[in-house]
Amino acid sequence: MSEGLPPVLEEGGDRTVAGVRDGLGAASGAGGTGGLDRRRFIRWLLGFSIVSSLAMIVTPIIGFLIPSRTATAGVGGRVLAGTLESLPVGSGAVVAVGAKPAVVVNTSGGVKAYSAICTHLGCIVAWDAALTMIVCPCHDGRFSPATGAVVSGPPPAPLPPLTAVVEGSDIYIVTG
Amino acid sequence: MTTDVGRSEAPGGAVGWVETRLHLGPFLNALLHVPIPRNAKTFYLGGITLFLFGIQVVTGTLLALYYSPTPDAAYESVLSITSDVSFGWLIRSVHHWAANLMILFLALHVLRIFVQAAYKYPRELTWLVGGGLLLITIGFGFTGYLLPWDQRAYWATVVGTEIAGGVPVIGPALLLLLRGGAEVSEATLGRFFGIHVLVLPLLLAGLLGLHLLFVHQQGLANPKYPEPRPGRPAPARPPERLKPFFPDYILDEVIAWYAVLAALVILASLFPAGLEPKADPLVTPEHIKPEWYFLAVYQLLKVVPETVGVVAPVALVLVIVVLPLFDRGEEVLPRRRPIAIACAVLLLVALAVLTFYGAQV
Numbered sequence: 001m002s003e004g005l006p007p008v009l010e011e012g013g014d015r016t017v018a019g020v021r022d023g024l025g026a027a028s029g030a031g032g033t034g035g036l037d038r039r040r041f042i043r044w045l046l047g048f049s050i051v052s053s054l055a056m057i058v059t060p061i062i063g064f065l066i067p068s069r070t071a072t073a074g075v076g077g078r079v080l081a082g083t084l085e086s087l088p089v090g091s092g093a094v095v096a097v098g099a100k101p102a103v104v105v106n107t108s109g110g111v112k113a114y115s116a117i118c119t120h121l122g123c124i125v126a127w128d129a130a131l132t133m134i135v136c137p138c139h140d141g142r143f144s145p146a147t148g149a150v151v152s153g154p155p156p157a158p159l160p161p162l163t164a165v166v167e168g169s170d171i172y173i174v175t176g
Numbered sequence: 177m178t179t180d181v182g183r184s185e186a187p188g189g190a191v192g193w194v195e196t197r198l199h200l201g202p203f204l205n206a207l208l209h210v211p212i213p214r215n216a217k218t219f220y221l222g223g224i225t226l227f228l229f230g231i232q233v234v235t236g237t238l239l240a241l242y243y244s245p246t247p248d249a250a251y252e253s254v255l256s257i258t259s260d261v262s263f264g265w266l267i268r269s270v271h272h273w274a275a276n277l278m279i280l281f282l283a284l285h286v287l288r289i290f291v292q293a294a295y296k297y298p299r300e301l302t303w304l305v306g307g308g309l310l311l312i313t314i315g316f317g318f319t320g321y322l323l324p325w326d327q328r329a330y331w332a333t334v335v336g337t338e339i340a341g342g343v344p345v346i347g348p349a350l351l352l353l354l355r356g357g358a359e360v361s362e363a364t365l366g367r368f369f370g371i372h373v374l375v376l377p378l379l380l381a382g383l384l385g386l387h388l389l390f391v392h393q394q395g396l397a398n399p400k401y402p403e404p405r406p407g408r409p410a411p412a413r414p415p416e417r418l419k420p421f422f423p424d425y426i427l428d429e430v431i432a433w434y435a436v437l438a439a440l441v442i443l444a445s446l447f448p449a450g451l452e453p454k455a456d457p458l459v460t461p462e463h464i465k466p467e468w469y470f471l472a473v474y475q476l477l478k479v480v481p482e483t484v485g486v487v488a489p490v491a492l493v494l495v496i497v498v499l500p501l502f503d504r505g506e507e508v509l510p511r512r513r514p515i516a517i518a519c520a521v522l523l524l525v526a527l528a529v530l531t532f533y534g535a536q537v
Contacts, residue, residue, distance in 0.1 A: 060263035068260040
């Protein structure tokens with residue numbers, strides 16, 4: 001080891017470290033391509049130091065910027081959405097379930113509930129009594145109250161269904 | 177492989193692409209390739225302070241993304257940064273420790289400049305601007321302290337603004353201006369937040385630019401020999417031995433920065449920034465104390481009348497800032513400036529004693 005190191009530390013030009021590779025062992029890493037330029041080796045070392053330093057600093061910063069799970073998680077549970085008296089057959093309403101809106105519709109096939117976030121660009125849909133359809137005010141996307149399927153307009157997918165439960169005359173939406 | 181000559185005239189790749197368009201080479205050369213006295217001993221204190229300011233800018237910007245500056249939400253947002261957000265405790269603790277270290281290294285930097293008489297001709301303006309930087313940094317500490325809105329933050333600010341209110345003549349107006357009302361309240365928090373994240377950073381960046389420009393124009397002071405003055409015979413001295421600023425000095429500086437970064441992470445990990453109970457304007461906790469750098473003033477106020485305790489530190493800072501105006505001797509060696517050095521030692525001892533007693537419960 002002590003025999004191999006001094007030549008690397010000497011002042012000089014682009015001498016290769018091939019002559020001291022035996023002493024440095026794997027440090028050169030040049031394989032069999034005819035020797036590693038000392039200047040390039042130092043540059044590689046400098047680049048490695050800079051990249052690893054940046055990685056060390058940037059990792060906690062990126063981790064910090066990603067919102068925590070508790071901030072993004074929805075709230076689970078049962079939410080009272082209305083009563084059969086306030087929501088007779090053929091009517092619908094948008095209610096808040098935690099921080100997210102849901103649309104509840106009393107159809108001839110029973111009470112249905114869907115996410116009220118339009119699958120097109122995220123506007124909040126509304127119940128249109130005249131059309132008897134769920135309608136998005138942004139681009140006139142229309143959804144079937146019975147299945148949540150797209151009837152017309154640009155939405156690419158049906159409204160995600162939610163679980164609606166009727167107990168007595170109370171309508172609950174169950175999530176989570 | 178290109179020759180060295182070819183490489184230096186027309187660098188290839190991205191560097192060459194930019195260089196052929198902006199011709200930054202001569203500018204960067206003028207910026208970096210300055211000779212400095214071989215015997216200059218800066219102990220890298222100013223550079224470390226600059227590095228710590230950079231850390232404060234980065235961590236402070238990150239914290240501001242989650243912080244809410246209202247009494248209802250401030251405490252909870254800091255609590256959430258500390259316990260919910262990934263690496264939140266680390267970012268906040270590094271911000272806390274870098275603030276303390278910044279004041280410490282700034283004080284050491286001022287002391288180094290004083291002992292080496294680097295504030296004398298031709299560097300009076302650099303010293304003056306440095307005084308402004310010192311005041312702004314203390315302002316950062318004072319305004320940032322309130323932001324977590326816990327008991328310690330709240331009551332330290334009540335006491336601190338009360339002290340400012342003790343300044344003769346302008347005191348009451350200053351108190352009202354600082355608090356944005358009669359009490360430390362929502363208005364105070366809004367003001368301190370705005371000052372901490374907008375006003376002071378802009379002021380500091382501006383003055384810092386000036387400070388660095390001056391240092392660059394004048395070069396580093398030689399701690400052994402006074403600068404030759406116009407109109408006076410140059411004192412006999414051996415020819416100045418120089419060394420390059422880049423890469424010699426910069427490399428040492430970067431190594432010092434790495435050491436400080438390591439120290440910061442260790443301090444933040446072993447002694448993370450804590451949080452006391454939420455601020456309660458109706459209950460003053462026992463043994464309320466300001467940060468260590470305000471302890472001397474805090475203790476002084478216990479032993480002298482309020483007016484004296486408030487005016488003395490302000491006067492002292494002013495005297496220090498205008499020091500080059502009346503200390504006009506040419507000597508730079510400490511042993512040839514016994515009065516100046518004796519004053520400094522006396523001041524340091526007084527500060528140490530006051531801080532020590534201020535720290536006792």
